[in-house]
Amino acid sequence: MxxxxxxxxxxxxxxxxxxxxxxxxxxxxRAVERETLKAAEKTTQDELNLVMLAIAxxxxxxxxxxxxxxxxxxEQVKNLVAVVMYRLEARRELALRGLITEKEAKQTALDxxxxxxxxxxxYFFAVDYQTLRSISHPDPAIMGTDMTNFQDIKGKYxxxxxxxxxxxxxxxxxxxxxxxxxxxxxxxxxxxxxxFKPWGWIVGTGIYIDxxxxxxxxxLQHILEQLRQDFARITIGESGYLFLFDGSGxxxxxxxxxxxxATRSSEPVTGSGQLQAMMNAAKTPDVPYRYTWxxxxxxxxxxxxxxxxxxxxxxLDWYVGASVYLDELRAxxxxxxxxxxxxxxxxxxxxxxxxxxxxSRMAKPLNRLAAYTQQLAERDFxxxxxxxxxxxxxxxxxxxEVGRLARIFASMIRALQDxxxxxxxxxxxxERIESELRVAHDIQMGMLxxxxxxxxxxxxxxxxxxAREVGGDFYxxxxxxxxxxxxxxGDVSGKGxxxxxxxxxxxxxxxxxxxxxxxxxxxxxxxxxxxRRVNAELVRENDQCMFVTIFLSILQLDTGExxxxxxxxxxxxxxxxxGTVRALDELRAxPVGVKANASYGKRVLRLLPxxxxxxxxxxxTEAENSAGMFFSEDRLRQCLASDDRRSSRLCAQRVxxxxxxxxxxxxxxxxxxxxVFQYRRNASxxxxxxxxxxxx
Numbered sequence: 001m002x003x004x005x006x007x008x009x010x011x012x013x014x015x016x017x018x019x020x021x022x023x024x025x026x027x028x029x030r031a032v033e034r035e036t037l038k039a040a041e042k043t044t045q046d047e048l049n050l051v052m053l054a055i056a057x058x059x060x061x062x063x064x065x066x067x068x069x070x071x072x073x074x075e076q077v078k079n080l081v082a083v084v085m086y087r088l089e090a091r092r093e094l095a096l097r098g099l100i101t102e103k104e105a106k107q108t109a110l111d112x113x114x115x116x117x118x119x120x121x122x123y124f125f126a127v128d129y130q131t132l133r134s135i136s137h138p139d140p141a142i143m144g145t146d147m148t149n150f151q152d153i154k155g156k157y158x159x160x161x162x163x164x165x166x167x168x169x170x171x172x173x174x175x176x177x178x179x180x181x182x183x184x185x186x187x188x189x190x191x192x193x194x195x196f197k198p199w200g201w202i203v204g205t206g207i208y209i210d211x212x213x214x215x216x217x218x219x220l221q222h223i224l225e226q227l228r229q230d231f232a233r234i235t236i237g238e239s240g241y242l243f244l245f246d247g248s249g250x251x252x253x254x255x256x257x258x259x260x261x262a263t264r265s266s267e268p269v270t271g272s273g274q275l276q277a278m279m280n281a282a283k284t285p286d287v288p289y290r291y292t293w294x295x296x297x298x299x300x301x302x303x304x305x306x307x308x309x310x311x312x313x314x315x316l317d318w319y320v321g322a323s324v325y326l327d328e329l330r331a332x333x334x335x336x337x338x339x340x341x342x343x344x345x346x347x348x349x350x351x352x353x354x355x356x357x358x359x360s361r362m363a364k365p366l367n368r369l370a371a372y373t374q375q376l377a378e379r380d381f382x383x384x385x386x387x388x389x390x391x392x393x394x395x396x397x398x399x400x401e402v403g404r405l406a407r408i409f410a411s412m413i414r415a416l417q418d419x420x421x422x423x424x425x426x427x428x429x430x431e432r433i434e435s436e437l438r439v440a441h442d443i444q445m446g447m448l449x450x451x452x453x454x455x456x457x458x459x460x461x462x463x464x465x466x467a468r469e470v471g472g473d474f475y476x477x478x479x480x481x482x483x484x485x486x487x488x489x490g491d492v493s494g495k496g497x498x499x500x501x502x503x504x505x506x507x508x509x510x511x512x513x514x515x516x517x518x519x520x521x522x523x524x525x526x527x528x529x530x531x532r533r534v535n536a537e538l539v540r541e542n543d544q545c546m547f548v549t550i551f552l553s554i555l556q557l558d559t560g561e562x563x564x565x566x567x568x569x570x571x572x573x574x575x576x577x578x579g580t581v582r583a584l585d586e587l588r589a590x591p592v593g594v595k596a597n598a599s600y601g602k603r604v605l606r607l608l609p610x611x612x613x614x615x616x617x618x619x620x621t622e623a624e625n626s627a628g629m630f631f632s633e634d635r636l637r638q639c640l641a642s643d644d645r646r647s648s649r650l651c652a653q654r655v656x657x658x659x660x661x662x663x664x665x666x667x668x669x670x671x672x673x674x675x676v677f678q679y680r681r682n683a684s685x686x687x688x689x690x691x692x693x694x695x696x
Contacts, residue, residue: 010356010359013351013352013355013359017348025337025340025341025344029337032332037329040237044309047236047242048309049311051230051231054227070190073207074190077190077191080205081192081193081194081205084124084205085194091105091109092105092198110126110136113126114137122207123137123138124136124204125137126201126203126204127147129163129166132146132148133146152176156176156177162193166193170195171194171195173193178206189206189208220316227244228253231243232255236322236323240322240324242322243320244319244321245319245321246319249275274291278321281309291306292305304325304327305325306324306326308321448464449475449476456680456681457557458555460676461652462674464672464673465671465673467495467619468496470500472492472502472503475489477675480515481518483556483557484525484556485557486525486552487675489673489674490551490569491548491569491618491673492548493546493548495671498544506534517533524554526563526602527552527600531589531600532598535592535600536597546593547591549570560606560607561605563603564587565600565601566589566600567600571584572614573640574611574614575611583637584603584605587600587601587603609679609681610678612645612679615676616655616672617670617672617674618670619673620655620673623659623668623670623672624663626664626665639655639658648678651678
């Protein structure tokens with residue numbers, strides 16, 4: 001069914017149309033639902049904000065009323081005390097005129113205070129300023145007592161505070177808790193006191209705050225009744241509503257629950273306390289609290305999703321909420337989605353019919369193009385020119401992309417004919433080069449020594465791992481005579497074939513020069529002289545400016561004395577039998593082939609039986625891992641320090657394994673060469689002490 005281009009293209013178009021239609025419907029439905037919910041949530045929040053604003057205004061009016069009532073009462077008791085002070089002054093004036101004695105004046109003044117009542121059985125009192133003894137009070141239990149240590153239920157020393165106020169200001173207000181005449185429970189009272197200086201009396205009266213609170217509560221109930229009427233007129237969605245409860249869990253306004261009912265209902269799914277959860281939701285007023293509840297049409301089934309926004313009015317400890325069913329919010333979105341689904345289906349069917357016509361027209365020339373191509377493949381390009389001519393005719397008849405494709409196919413067939421001929425020649429040349437590189441690799445590896453005649457004086461092992469088919473690293477070891485062996489390791493600058501040729505020349509010159517010096521010099525074979533002569537030879541006609549670093553050592557087998565010179569190479573490591581590892585890095589000289597008339601220093605080292613020399617190239621220490629870190633000389637030193645000195649081969653293999661583990665799967669970016677030499681000497685000879693190194 002899906003083998004032809006036509007069927008595949010139609011399937012693709014149908015899939016795209018169907019996917020686009022479904023995606024459009026899903027995205028649209030979600031967008032409509034999201035916008036509908038946003039609009040409903042905004043409406044709900046606006047309603048709540050208006051309600052909160054109304055409550056704030058009413059509370060502000062209530063606060064103003066309370067403050068006004070309190071100031072009015074305070075002014076009232078102040079005026080009443082002023083009248084009493086006027087009476088006391090009148091009695092004092094009579095005594096000053098001699099009409100009555102001062103004692104009589106004081107007594108008549110005190111007697112006149114006791115029967116005075118106003119308000120809700122409120123009264124006047126008098127206390128001696130100095131002794132704080134009650135000299136006038138309607139309560140017999142207080143009259144005549146020392147009020148110094150008198151405390152209210154809060155532990156406040158009331159009379160002491162009154163004494164302080166009149167001492168500092170002459171008059172003032174003191175708040176405390178006191179039992180009203182004829183009652184048993186203490187209430188908050190605001191007392192006004194004033195000092196009558198001529199006689200040293202503190203005179204005062206007070207009002208009970210609960211009188212003001214009672215009036216405030218009446219106003220608050222009026223506010224609740226007004227809110228109840230307003231809530232009844234407001235609807236959210238089809239059956240959403242506003243409600244009000246306080247911090248103690250009492251429902252103050254609810255459309256279906258009586259006011260004052262302290263509900264402890266729980267959310268049916270989670271089991272959490274309903275009102276407590278709404279109190280918590282008030283901490284994030286812009287985030288809806290979602291829960292499941294029953295529905296007016298289904299009152300016994302708690303499975304309908306609802307959401308509520310809750311605001312908290314801290315001055316009254318009120319929580320105002322707006323609750324609405326989510327399915328009511330989604331109803332408009334569902335209606336819009338149904339209309340979109342109908343229109344999308346019609347558009348889909350029309351697009352499908354049009355696609356069928358277009359694809360059928362497109363498939364006909366493509367089938368012809370496929371037939372020509374198949375004919376070309378079946379005849380193994382033998383009739384390529386005839387097929388190209390047929391494609392030219394097809395391109396002339398079709399002026400669309402298919403015609404251009406046919407024209408391109410014709411050009412491609414003609415270009416392919418030329419390419420096949422050139423590819424045949426190129427493949428043969430490449431195979432010849434690869435074969436020659438393999439031969440060069442074998443020749444280069446064959447130039448490196450593999451074994452020496454077994455001798456008891458030493459154990460030697462060397463290896464090289466080129467980064468390419470051929471490399472620029474080399475090592476060499478050979479007998480200069482029966483008692484001297486030459487060890488050499490070198491690293492040519494660069495890689496590939498040029499480096500391998502320069503390596504072959506350098507290695508040959510080192511061996512040839514060493515042999516010639518030994519043959520014609522009686523004093524021995526100094527390694528520095530070998531490097532000097534090799535350098536002089538390589539510097540000449542070095543147009544490519546290539547160079548090679550070389551470490552060269554001539555070792556006397558019967559004594560263990562090793563003379564060595566270093567031409568810019570990595571300093572080798574001496575691995576002593578006592579477990580220490582140190583680098584022979586005292587010599588500094590330029591590489592061979594860089595500078596004419598270069599000189600090279602020489603040092604002498606005496607090896608003890610069991611000591612090992614580790615010669616290597618920088619491909620070991622500069623091996624790189626995926627993190628861009630080098631293997632480094634420190635890691636190499638640690639690896640050598642942990643070696644057991646059993647054999648040269650094991651030591652070399654241990655280092656190569658460590659480098660491979662460190663590099664992991666990273667490619668080798670440089671040639672790696674190492675040479676390990678262990679000095680053993682004949683067991684019949686006693687070891688001589690190490691005499692240290694000397695500079696030649």
